[in-house]
Amino acid sequence: MTSDATPVAELIAALARDVADFPKPGVQFKDLTPVFADRHGMAAVTDALAVIASGADLVAGIDSRGFLVAAAVATRLGTGVLAIRKSGKLPPPVHAERYDLEYGSATLEIPADGIELSGRTIVIIDDVLATGGSIGAAARLLERAGADVPAAAVVVELTALGGRDALAPLPVHSLTRA
Template sequence: MSARTLGAARALIGELTREVDDFPEPGVQFKDLTPVLADRRGLAAVTAALAEVAADADLIAGIDARGFLLGAAVATRLDVGMLAVRKGGKLPPPVLRQEYLLEYGSAVLEIPAAGIELAGRRVWIIDDVLATGGTVAAAGALLTEAGAAVAGAGVVLELAALDGRARVAPLPVTSLSVA
């Protein structure tokens, strides 16, 4: 990724991210990216940077829910398709399903098991935040199970203290900003 594109994205992420103390529980400082996505400059800069990261993809996988917004913008920019990696129970059967742990509990991700040929496709995972890595790892496992070649993951913000990068290793992760 070019230093100019990364620098522009990083500056706007820093400027526009809202920090909320004690959410979702006491002692946690929540990083709210909603203002970044709602700002035309922020959305454009983040989309451009993530598209550079995933330039060799032939399919983008956006993770429910903010990953849908980012993934669709990146896929449109790259002129490729976008697969919605959904929370459990949102897709009609048959599905491939992966349970995983979150910072505050557990969850399930699903992708269609029919109707979309994933075997041999070069896929980049796009999401808003890399925290403990559970969501990105689960998405990667689902895509790999379906036969896709998962090239890497691109995220807007990485919460380095939670060490999610170690959990998704050896999958390459590009973070536009690190907190």
């Protein structure tokens, strides 16, 4: 389900903003805030991602913009939502997974207690796929906790950064590509 000819892709393109040199010089930031703030944009994104995640019994969103769409999709599907947090945001005990960034590394965490993930089917949802680092770390984290992760879904895929290839063989669905 990766096509730029769909009505949802056209709506995303019409509403999203490109911000030059943010967060650093040379980076073209894809700002999806206007998409999420628009009721038609948010509804279209939610509906399209819900189709992709329809077999999940839990939806996981990555800190922080992934929370917005994952929660909306979970509501649409009637499932729960799991927040995959940046390091230090959850009380212990946690499961943690480190991943590399362009300059350094980061860590994602999920609760180690209170939520049974073993045997659950969890689709990961995020706003943007860039290098694949955070989605890859999220998938490893969930699989290590015993979950089945059949796919990841994003609103926008930045194809030049190669995230899809980095995540193979995990199926990745994007609503549009940039």
